[in-house]
Amino acid sequence: MSQGTSGSTKLMLIVWALAMIFIGFKALNAPSSDSSHSETMVDNTVLERIKPVGEVRIDNNTQVASAESVETEERSGEEIYNSKCAGCHTSGVMGAPKYASLEDWAPRVDLGLEKLTLSAIAGKGGMPARGTCMDCSDNEIKVTVQYILDSLE
Numbered sequence: 001m002s003q004g005t006s007g008s009t010k011l012m013l014i015v016w017a018l019a020m021i022f023i024g025f026k027a028l029n030a031p032s033s034d035s036s037h038s039e040t041m042v043d044n045t046v047l048e049r050i051k052p053v054g055e056v057r058i059d060n061n062t063q064v065a066s067a068e069s070v071e072t073e074e075r076s077g078e079e080i081y082n083s084k085c086a087g088c089h090t091s092g093v094m095g096a097p098k099y100a101s102l103e104d105w106a107p108r109v110d111l112g113l114e115k116l117t118l119s120a121i122a123g124k125g126g127m128p129a130r131g132t133c134m135d136c137s138d139n140e141i142k143v144t145v146q147y148i149l150d151s152l153e
């Protein structure tokens, strides 16, 4: 009887020990799995914080760049004429056809805007290429020639 009792007590102890090992194992595992969760959460929040900043900077740069390039391309014919062409075309030096002089321009008007623009870009006689406006685009020269032609009406 006593043998049987001690046998069942031993079995109880073994079951208890296994239960404690199992509980202890779970308890040890629990915090480590928690901490790995919080580490990935920190990684995600850091990534989320960095990502929008990078995107905003890229957007701002491209917007600033495109705004600047639009500004430099938008010069009016009047602006270019006054700064680059008036020196010759207002006084008529070297036989330059004068601004607002229909008499001077009469022989040339028939060439039309396109051909006048081409000879202004290439240069002609005492007329330097692009009328000395080397940073003028072809279209800016055209707009300026149009500005001169508008003065004849």
Ligand code: HEC
Residues within 6 Å of the ligand: 080, 081, 084, 085, 086, 087, 088, 089, 093, 094, 095, 096, 097, 108, 111, 115, 116, 117, 119, 120, 124, 125, 126, 127, 128, 130, 131, 132, 133, 141, 144, 145
């Ligand atoms: C250094 C003086 C000078 C400047 C600066 C100048 N021109 Fe002229 N331009 C002339 C002369 C001289 C002629 C006449 C050329 C000829 O017919 O032999 C002329 C002719 C022209 C003609 C007529 C071309 C043709 O086919 O008959 C146009 C258009 C013209 N200029 C536009 C301009 C414009 C636009 C500018 C400014 C961007 C400009 N010029 C600046 C001297 C100048």
